Amino acid sequence: MKKQYETVIGLEVHVELATKTKIFCGCSTAFGAAPNTHTCPVCTGMPGSLPVLNRQVVEYAMAIGLATNCEITRVCKFDRKNYFYPDNPQNYQISQLYLPIARNGYVEIETGNTVKKIRIHEMHMEEDAGKLIHDEWDDTSLVDYNRSGVPLVEIVSEPDMRSSKEVIAYLEKLRQIIQYLGASDCKLQEGSMRADVNLSVREAGSETFGTRTEMKNLNSFKAIARAIEGERARQIELLEEGRPVIQETRRWDDNKESSYAMRSKEDAQDYRYFPEPDLVPIVISEEWIARVRSRQPELRSEKLKRYRKEFDIPQYDAEILTESKSMADLFEAATALCQKPKKVSNWLMGETMRLMKENGMEPEDLKFSPENLARLVCLTEKGVINSSVAKEVFEKIFHEDINPEVYVEEQGLKTVNDEGALRETLKKVIAENPQAVADYRGGKEKALGALVGQTMKMMKGKANPGMVNQMLREMLQ
Amino acid sequence: MELLDLTAVELGKKIRQREVSAAEAVEAVFARAETAEPLLHSYVTFNREDALAQAEEVQKKIIAGELTGPLAGVPVAVKDNLCIAGELTTCSSKILSDYRPTYTAEAVRNLQRSGAVILGKTNMDEFAMGSTTETSWYGPTRNPHHPEHVPGGSSGGSCAAVAAQECFYALGSDTGGSIRQPSSFCGVVGLKPTYGTVSRYGLIAYGSSLDQIGPITKDAADCAAVLEAIASYDEKDSTSIRREDLHFTEALTEDVKGLRIGIPADYFGEGLDEEVAEAIRAAANILEEQGAVVERFHLSLVDYAIPAYYVIASAEASSNLERFDGVKYGYRTADYDGLHNMYKKTRSEGFGAEVKRRIMLGSFVLSSGYYDAYYLKALKTKALIKQAFDQAFEKYDLLLGPTAPTTAPLLGESLCDPLKMYLGDIYTIAVNLAGLPGMAVPVGRDQNGLPIGMQLIGNHFQEKILLRAAYTYECATNRQFEKPADIEKLQETCREKTVRNTVEKKEEVSAGKEVQAR
Known part of the structure; x- marks a missing residue:
């Protein structure tokens, strides 16, 4: 040229x-x-x-x-x-x-x-x-x-x-x-x-x-x-x-x-x-014209301003969420139900967008209800399920719009908060992994992670990770 | 044949009083049609069985007291460009020769609600394009007063049927004079209402901005009753107008005292037949004797109406007729090679010469580079013509003049010279361009016995003034429609020739249908 x-x-x-x-x-x-x-x-x-x-x-x-x-x-x-x-x-x-x-x-x-x-x-x-x-x-x-x-x-x-x-x-x-x-x-x-x-x-x-x-x-x-x-x-x-x-x-x-x-x-x-x-x-x-003008819904720039005032979320989140009206509608509806704007935003900006990309979807194609997303946020907030279970449940919501409360109950996905049961499992893990136990006791902090992982695996992911961590430390002292 | 001499309103009264049944009325017109049709060919379809079935239904409702209107049980003929669900609706064109709509024109539905018995569909110029009813694919209709002459057009079938008493009244449509001119030629009363008064829904369009449906009747009283029945505001037609003054029968009073009648001097110029002029002057004198104030004035722009009309109507027609393409319904050519060839052959074979002429004219005036020079100029002319009428109606309540410059021409005479035929619309066309109501009223005959009609033109929404003047004229002269001499006698002289024509045409029709079935 x-x-x-x-x-x-x-x-x-x-x-x-x-x-x-x-x-x-x-x-x-x-x-x-x-x-x-x-x-x-x-x-x-x-x-x-x-x-x-x-x-x-x-x-x-x-x-x-x-x-x-x-x-x-x-x-x-x-x-x-x-x-x-x-x-x-x-x-x-x-x-x-x-x-x-x-x-x-x-x-x-x-x-x-x-x-x-x-x-x-x-x-x-x-x-x-x-x-x-x-x-x-x-x-x-x-x-x-x-x-x-x-x-x-x-x-x-x-x-x-x-x-x-x-x-x-x-x-x-x-x-x-x-x-x-x-x-x-x-x-x-x-x-x-x-x-x-x-x-x-x-x-x-x-x-x-x-x-x-x-x-x-x-x-x-x-x-x-x-x-x-x-x-x-x-x-x-x-x-x-x-x-x-x-x-x-x-x-x-x-x-x-x-x-x-x-x-x-x-x-x-x-x-x-x-x-x-x-x-x-x-x-x-x-x-x-005046009548049509007065019925004109809030456009994006106005919505952005309002988000800044109303919701405690980063500017970046607000910009992404308001790019499409259906995403913004979903965000507002779910937030109104669970009162956790940042958590709702995290689900939409993270998992939702990942799955949309994976499935070649546009925001308008989203089929799940704000109710079920809000329920999921509540379940994680209350510690009923842990974050890895929550991801799994969200995929179900994304594809089939299931009610997470019912699903978690039916599939037995609730985090186990029962100290007795956890203690039994921990005893088993300690007995089966003498090397890791020794490493930990020898000052290798990292070895604890391996033991936590083993425990989670044995409990099919349903254990409360914080509790596992704390009890392991106690039992290994 | 006393029954057939009744007007629609008179017959309606006798039916309500149980002196005559609706079925008897159908049988009477059918018997007349059986004699007259081989000669006149007013109808495209005439369905006796179906009409008798309707008559029976209507009779039951009359007895039950559900139908009490003036037209209940009275047989009517409908121009073949008005859709009736399930019935052949052909516009007298080969291209629609097998078309049966799934819906009924609003004007016809209004008649059905009034208890009308529909006899069939009347012949017309193909797609209402013509002034003689000779451009019909089914062959011409003859004038019942003189079978060697045309009935006028395009509503020639409807007018001939009313004059020959093959029905008690009829519906026509008028784009440039198509109700008034054949009414004048056949000696019956015809009215084109103010644009927007009768819904156009279900009227197969010719020139959409000019088309109006109107009554064709034996006298002014029938005309008022029919107009009252068919006029309505219709949401399905965006050009329909909401009017509160639809009680037209109220106008039937014998009173023109002080009515200011203007006679456009321009309507009495070159080309007007002296006998016609004389009859119109005589009619004006009669109204003057009845107390009207008659005055001559200059209307202006009369010569511009015809070119403006043929530009606008043809432009709209060229577009309106595009849908007849062989794709969805109607005639499709038998053999074709690809889509464009199918379009071309279907339309070349399906349309007649006059329709093609107007499609070409309309397509030309809308072409890029010519639009401003023709179409836009025609619209401006239309606006000026409307202004000229507005000025006239500041001074007059009513304008009076001839409907056509001559009486009905001989068969074949007009088609050889289309320009002359177009000039025959000179007095009627401006009324459509201005959207005004116009009415043809019989006022006598020429020395050949052919009827002459005067035209009454009113301001927008002033149909009542037209009806009042026409009614007063009829009372003063003790006349109604011009009754043809003796149909049976006329028929003898023409029988041979007509039978031959009809047979030929029928063969052509069935050949067309065969082609399509394949």
């Missing part, structure tokens, strides 16, 4: 909103139902059916707009985007082009020690399409309209990002805000959050933008980062060879770690947008 290049990136992020029903009909939005069971004449494009706007969609969109510092458009409208595809039952998508609900916002991202504003050009509401399933065996295509009409917002950023790091930080920030608002679960794998990357490169110091490409099919943060690196390299290579970058849409194949062109600008479709005549303009009053 002879020259220095700068990458310029803008993002189009689609987020499925968490409404119970679809944007223009009363069908359920639940994921994973049998094909075409959550459908009606409206979301399957039957003739004569008409869309009726779900007000909750507007409120979620307003909430996201407000939380990302956007101006809310007081009179906004829907438009039709016309294109033929079987997953699109009317062959037009109801979206917003001319008057989107929110415009001119920004979010702040932190990379390293710097804070940067990423501007949001606009955000609009639209309906999702159905899903095509290709049956290679029968050589047919089937279509499932359950997802057709699920509400989406598309958040379009300005080309303000310069690296994959910034892109990930921006996406994480958006996800955090939207999750905090409860407007979406933002799961990339399930497609409830999807990002298209617009990327161009230019010589460092240049004022003008290079020709951009749009990258689709990015299903994880890792894929996004890889696609950005790949596309940056591809474009620089072209420029170095003196060849032009072609404005086109490309599809990323994360397995091959490469992309291929889907369509160029020349064969880009003319969507023939025009105002949707079946819906009336949405008039958003000051009062409505």
Whole structure:
């Protein structure tokens, strides 16, 4: 590479909103139902059916707009985007082009020690399409309209990002805000959050933008980062060879770690947008905005401040716990039950995160209840179980959300506090390990550890380690 | 055939008084249809058994006192672009020739709640695009007054059926004059309500921002009763308007004293047939004699309505008709190679020429680079036209003029010259663009015996003024709809030709169905 290049990136992020029903009909939005069971004449494009706007969609969109510092458009409208595809039952998508609900916002991202504003050009509401399933065996295509009409917002950023790091930080920030608002679960794998990357490169110091490409099919943060690196390299290579970058849409194949062109600008479709005549303009009053604003839940920065005041936990813990709303919710609920913030935090920051990583899970995927975590904290606090047993019990809670009180009882995991029984075992251990006993008595403090270990082993880990230690010392004196 | 001469409201009264049963009424119209249909072809589907079953149900409810309204037990015909659950709903198009919706249009449900007996679905221009009912895939409907002439369109089947007494009233839809113009050509009463008055849910859309469903009846009293039955606020239609003044039958008083009637001078310009002009002037004089204040004025912008309409309606239609693609329902081409070829062949084979013409026109005006020049300009024109009407209604309670420049043209005459056909909508179209109520009322015939209709135009929500004026006119002239001469006699002259046409068409229909079954 002879020259220095700068990458310029803008993002189009689609987020499925968490409404119970679809944007223009009363069908359920639940994921994973049998094909075409959550459908009606409206979301399957039957003739004569008409869309009726779900007000909750507007409120979620307003909430996201407000939380990302956007101006809310007081009179906004829907438009039709016309294109033929079987997953699109009317062959037009109801979206917003001319008057989107929110415009001119920004979010702040932190990379390293710097804070940067990423501007949001606009955000609009639209309906999702159905899903095509290709049956290679029968050589047919089937279509499932359950997802057709699920509400989406598309958040379009300005080309303000310069690296994959910034892109990930921006996406994480958006996800955090939207999750905090409860407007979406933002799961990339399930497609409830999807990002298209617009990327161009230019010589460092240049004022003008290079020709951009749009990258689709990015299903994880890792894929996004890889696609950005790949596309940056591809474009620089072209420029170095003196060849032009072609404005086109490309599809990323994360397995091959490469992309291929889907369509160029020349064969880009003319969507023939025009105002949707079946819906009336949405008039958003000051009062409505104020109402949505007043219902806005506590966002992360406010939560951090409150944690500092309310809970005796280190700043570091607070930052990690509040990164995702579901983790913070879990922390607050468990703490409210057991009143031990630091202990709860330890379980979440330690074992929970370890197991999440092991199982490739996101905080939103956590299934266990704060009640059972709180019970576990109480059991260890009261010395009913010791810490090694507690770890074992926690794994059970993590995977199966068992009640630790019942489990400990059933499995006989309670710490043995019976002096008589312990004394018997200790006598046995002393008798069977004369060398270690001699070493200890000879002044080797370390030998005591071996004896404690033996005792714990014989008592299947249920002994109270403090008590074992103390009694051993007494008996060996 | 005395029974058939009754209006819907008169028949309803006799049914409630047990002088006639709903079933007898169905049998009477069926007998008439049996004679008239081979000639006229008003209906696409006519289901006698089903109608008799409904009549029986309704009769029970009338006897039980559950149904007491003016239309209980009265047989009605419904335009074939209104969905009825389980019934063929084709829009007179090959592409929907086997389509049976799972839901019923709100306007039809409202009629069902009033105890209406639905006879079947009436013929129309394909997807309501046309002014003659000749663009129907099932072949044209003929004018009952003169079978060599068209009934008008697109609700030609509904209007012909009412005129020929093949039903007691009918529903139509009106996007640019599709109720008023065929009503005028067939000599019946037709009303397009204020946009938003009747729910569009279940009406297969042509131009969504212009479409309204309305009554086609024998007189103003029937018109008021039917409008009262079908108008409702409907949450399923976002453009539906909540109105408190839906008691239209209250408007049936013989009183136009002091009513300010404006006659747009622009409606009497070039292209207007002298006989039509004369009949409209005479009608205006009658209302003046009854105490109305009649005055000529300049409405302006009349010439701009047609281009604005064809841009807006075609743009919306090009999008509304995208869903007919062979994927989910309706006609699909027999042989195809891949998705795009399937789309192309299905739509090429499934749509008729006039529909294709409007899809192409609509797609063109929405194309990037042309949107501002055509679609946006048309929207601005629409707003100006609305303003012109607003100004007129500052001075007048009602506007009066012709419904169409001529009486019904000969079959085949209009289709050879679509531009001329489009110009025939000149007086009706602006009313849709402005969202106003408009009504066609028969006022006489030309020397060929073809009916002439006047058009009454009201301000938003002023259907009652239209009904009052129409009712007063009818009382003063002692007339209702124009009854055709003798259907049976007309039929003799045309029998040969029509039978041949119908047979050919039926073969084509069944061929189409076979293709699809494969």
